[in-house]
Amino acid sequence: MKIGATLKYSPLDHAARWFGRFLPKGLYARALIIIIAPVILLQSVVAYVFMERHYELVTRRLSSAVTADIAALIDIYESYPQDRNTSTLSRIASERLQLDVDILRNTDLPPPGPKPFFDILDETLSNELRRQVDRPYWIDTVGRSSYVEVRIKLDQNDVMRVLARRSQAYASNSHIFLVWMGGSSFVLLGIAILFLRNQIRPILRLAEAAEALGKGREIDFRPRGAREVRQAGHTFLEMKRRIERNMEQRTTMLNGVSHDLRTILTRFKLSLVFLEQTAEVEDLKRDVDEMSRMLEGYLAFARGEGGDAGEQAVATDLRQLLEEVQSDAERQGHVTELDIVGDPMITVRPDAFRRLLFNLVSNAARHGDRIEITANHETRWLVLHVDDDGPGIPQDMREEVFKPFVRLDEARNQDEGGSGLGLAIARDVARSHGGDIVLGESPLGGLRATVRLPA
Numbered sequence: 001m002k003i004g005a006t007l008k009y010s011p012l013d014h015a016a017r018w019f020g021r022f023l024p025k026g027l028y029a030r031a032l033i034i035i036i037a038p039v040i041l042l043q044s045v046v047a048y049v050f051m052e053r054h055y056e057l058v059t060r061r062l063s064s065a066v067t068a069d070i071a072a073l074i075d076i077y078e079s080y081p082q083d084r085n086t087s088t089l090s091r092i093a094s095e096r097l098q099l100d101v102d103i104l105r106n107t108d109l110p111p112p113g114p115k116p117f118f119d120i121l122d123e124t125l126s127n128e129l130r131r132q133v134d135r136p137y138w139i140d141t142v143g144r145s146s147y148v149e150v151r152i153k154l155d156q157n158d159v160m161r162v163l164a165r166r167s168q169a170y171a172s173n174s175h176i177f178l179v180w181m182g183g184s185s186f187v188l189l190g191i192a193i194l195f196l197r198n199q200i201r202p203i204l205r206l207a208e209a210a211e212a213l214g215k216g217r218e219i220d221f222r223p224r225g226a227r228e229v230r231q232a233g234h235t236f237l238e239m240k241r242r243i244e245r246n247m248e249q250r251t252t253m254l255n256g257v258s259h260d261l262r263t264i265l266t267r268f269k270l271s272l273v274f275l276e277q278t279a280e281v282e283d284l285k286r287d288v289d290e291m292s293r294m295l296e297g298y299l300a301f302a303r304g305e306g307g308d309a310g311e312q313a314v315a316t317d318l319r320q321l322l323e324e325v326q327s328d329a330e331r332q333g334h335v336t337e338l339d340i341v342g343d344p345m346i347t348v349r350p351d352a353f354r355r356l357l358f359n360l361v362s363n364a365a366r367h368g369d370r371i372e373i374t375a376n377h378e379t380r381w382l383v384l385h386v387d388d389d390g391p392g393i394p395q396d397m398r399e400e401v402f403k404p405f406v407r408l409d410e411a412r413n414q415d416e417g418g419s420g421l422g423l424a425i426a427r428d429v430a431r432s433h434g435g436d437i438v439l440g441e442s443p444l445g446g447l448r449a450t451v452r453l454p455a
């Protein structure tokens with residue numbers, strides 16, 4: 001906590017952390033976002049600029065040109081009235097301008113059609129007509145798909161009807177550009193995803209291996225992938241080897257120590273037998289007994305989980321383990337209830353885990369009359385409560401009693417000869433499986449020991 005208080009976070013850090021809450025947590029998803037986000041951004045910018053500049057400009061130019069043609073046709077029509085049936089005008093229009101022109105006599109403009117919701121063509125063409133022709137007009141850009149129809153009111157109840165191809169007035173195939181852009185980026189994304197998958201898999205493997213090591217499971221891990229990832233993998237393996245070497249050294253040393261000390265203690269006991277059996281010698285004998293018991297306990301603890309350091313984690317039937325423990329406690333005359341919810345199969349080191357259960361239940365049996373064991377394995381975690389109706393442990397001692405050789409019983413004057421290692425070993429077992437044990441208050445009135453394990 002102190003570290004957090006002394007570090008100053010800049011507003012930028014705050015923003016980054018706030019932003020980070022909305023990002024996906026997985027590496028794969030994040031890497032994908034890192035690739036996809038710039039692509040989408042770039043495409044949006046390009047598409048926007050393209051639409052805004054190129055597309056509109058071209059449409060405006062084309063519309064303007066068509067409108068200019070129409071204006072010219074109107075001028076010609078009005079300047080040369082001798083061409084009564086307008087055959088020359090129609091011919092010129094269709095041959096030179098690719099426009100289909102008719103003069104409709106004695107009609108009026110139809111009522112304005114429905115305006116398309118958003119149509120750049122309708123808009124630009126109307127603008128150009130208003131600007132260049134400046135007469136009442138009617139325009140239909142929706143009706144026939146590939147044609148645009150424009151009608152313009154001439155003088156004397158005549159209406160000029162012009163049919164133009166839509167592509168003449170409109171940059172109609174510009175969307176091809178967008179399709180190409182989108183399509184090619186989909187292909188590129190697909191390739192990127194494939195490659196990314198291969199790059200990320202070794203990292204996930206490494207994470208799995210590290211997790212397995214934390215839970216004490218055996219793993220088959222070989223460094224793969226990019227140089228940095230492989231380097232991390234090798235470092236991990238090196239670390240694992242170092243840990244194993246340390247454990248080995250510790251075991252060898254402890255075996256040596258226990259052998260030497262046991263020999264001396266045995267000599268001690270023998271010498272005591274040959275002495276005259278006075279009260280002092282009886283005291284001495286009791287001390288030596290106590291000493292050898294403590295020595296055994298300490299060595300078992302120091303060897304790690306009571307000596308099962310080499311044990312492998314395997315799928316284990318929790319129900320069977322708990323029933324054993326239950327019948328043990330019942331044989332000692334305790335009412336013991338057992339309740340298991342969820343999958344009874346767990347992956348643990350069975351001997352170590354049995355010791356954990358035994359230590360907790362024997363504590364409950366020593367201090368209480370009724371015992372209740374409840375296990376819940378509905379999620380990835382196993383949550384196990386051991387409850388009793390004994391005196392419990394005061395709040396401020398609940399961490400203390402996990403320390404090796406710490407016993408409250410001595411203060412409570414219950415000399416039933418524990419060594420104060422039970423909880424220490426139990427917690428050691430839980431932690432070596434990647435979990436933990438905490439103590440609390442039981443609904444039964446005594447102590448509740450809660451074990452949480454990823455299993």
Ligand SMILES: Nc1ncnc2c1ncn2[C@@H]1O[C@H](COP(=O)(O)OP(=O)(O)OP(=O)(O)O)[C@@H](O)[C@H]1O
Nearest residue numbers: 363364367401407408409418419420421422423447
């Ligand atoms: N269920 C419980 N109710 C009340 N006190 C408890 C309970 N379990 C443990 N304690 C207290 O915590 C202390 C430490 O427990 P721990 O199991 O580590 O040692 P121990 O039981 O005294 O000895 P060991 O288990 O090595 O035989 C005990 O001495 C006891 O005072």
Ligand SMILES: [Mg+2]
Nearest residue numbers: 363418422423
């Ligand atoms: Mg105990």
